[in-house]
Amino acid sequence: MSIRKATFKETQYILDQALVVLKDSSMGFVQPSIEKASQIMTPILADGGYYLVFETNQIIHGWIGVGTIYDFYTDETVGTIPEIYVFPTYRKQGIAEKLMREAFRYLAREGVRKVQLNVFAGNKAKKLYEKLGFHDVSTLMEKNLMND
Structure with missing residues (x-):
């Protein structure tokens, strides 16, 4: 077992999985499309972001996905986790937690003091994020006006 930065070829493979990741993570709140899926990580990669992979054999x-963004509310650069994905076959084995902890180490070495992520309502991963010390900072609320 190892966690390391993805190679260029692995990054391309991961980007090819973007639609599956978007469907799985957005809990039905997003109408998945290739365009939307690629918009999540592509800007982060273009700005020096990268993927860490968990592999065995x-x-x-x-x-x-690991990167940095500028937080306009706090006027500081913060780490961001725009994407995390574990194939269904390998879930419930602690892989996501190991990936998160390794991402924290990478970001800390880069001088980042905070890390942020976004999680859709109903996503079970929120429990893991809370276990790792994440807390709610803001809440996006929505009302469908077509039902009035």
């Missing part, structure tokens, strides 16, 4: 079990 050269088989990728999951990955995490």
Whole structure:
């Protein structure tokens, strides 16, 4: 088992999975499309972001996207986790937690003091994020005006 930065070829493979990741993570709140899926990580990668992969015997079990963004509310650069995914076969084995902790180490070495992520309502991963010390900062609320 190892966690390391993804190679260029692995990054391309991960980007090819973007639609599956979007469907799985957005809990039905997003109408998945290739365009939307690619918009999540592409800007982060273009700005120096990267993927970390969890592999065993050269088989990728999951990955995490890691980057930095400028937080206009706090006027500081913060780490961001725009994507984390573990293939269903490998879930419930602690892989996501190991990926998160390794991402924290990478970001800390880069001088980042905070990390942020977005999670859709109903996503079971929120429990893991809370276990790792994440807390709610803001809530996006929505009302469908077509039902009035």
